[in-house]
Amino acid sequence: MMFSKACEYGIKASIFIALSSYKGERVSLKAIAKEINSPEAFTAKILQDLVRHKIINSTKGAYGGFDVDKTSISSIKLSHIVNAIDGDSIYNGCGLGLETCDENHPCPVHDRFKLVRDELKFMLEHTNLEELALNISSGASFLKV
Amino acid sequence: MMFSKACEYGIKASIFIALSSYKGERVSLKAIAKEINSPEAFTAKILQDLVRHKIINSTKGAYGGFDVDKTSISSIKLSHIVNAIDGDSIYNGCGLGLETCDENHPCPVHDRFKLVRDELKFMLEHTNLEELALNISSGASFLKV
DNA sequence: TTAAAATAGGATAAAATTATCCGAATTAAA
């Protein structure tokens, strides 16, 4: 509704990987896709993206898989994930698609949009993987239906 | 960034039609597309949609075009336009794409997302075509670069 | 009545996003 599918999968996958990493376990693509109910091959592409952006680690070969440094889980923000996958459109894009849209040359909804976007931005920059993972393990929230 | 292209065009077109309607003029598809810098044929589809949803009126034939009842301009909210074009995904969709996501079975970002979405929803439901059109005519905002 | 100017709408095409397939490379265990 606000993120691309790729981003949705990326966020959910990251949460699950964080959960496993707390337990000291690596998880395979297959396990991730199953847990978050996503298409395997497509999810692989997204994970590769996150690896390239150094948000998660991957280990090839048997007993390989994905993990994330325990110590960095609390400092990985949703904004990092969204940015790695969808780029910075959230920060720069105009609500009505104008090439340039700023205080000097605003689109009709510029100010109104700014309020909403700033709230979204704040949320993304202040929500970290740790809190999200904890809510999953406590059963307060869910990664799939 | 948050709306589809179709929605962006639909909003901009509606504002321009409102502006013309204040002057008692109908505007042609061609004039609209030029003014908002949008592809003509695609814009036509979107306008048809808005006509079907009775948000704007169309008149066929020579000297025809699009207009909107002067008296209803102030009561047409952005939410009406967005809803006509993109449906109600803004109101119902889960931020992480879960089929069902509610208080009883929330996705990991449910609460945080709700804040942002409620603000967006409020904005869409409290912004009407009149204010937007006035800001264009006063030169405070722009429909294109 | 005819011609010109419009919108309506169906059929397609192009582009972007989402999804799949498969072989290559890597790694650990047997």
Next chain:
DNA sequence: TTTAATTCGGATAATTTTATCCTATTTTAA
């Protein structure tokens, strides 16, 4: 050293969104 389990990455396909084209229909003016 071989085999199985993995990720990586390129090619391709399916789907959705965006965009175009063309004909039909409507309307006004000449």
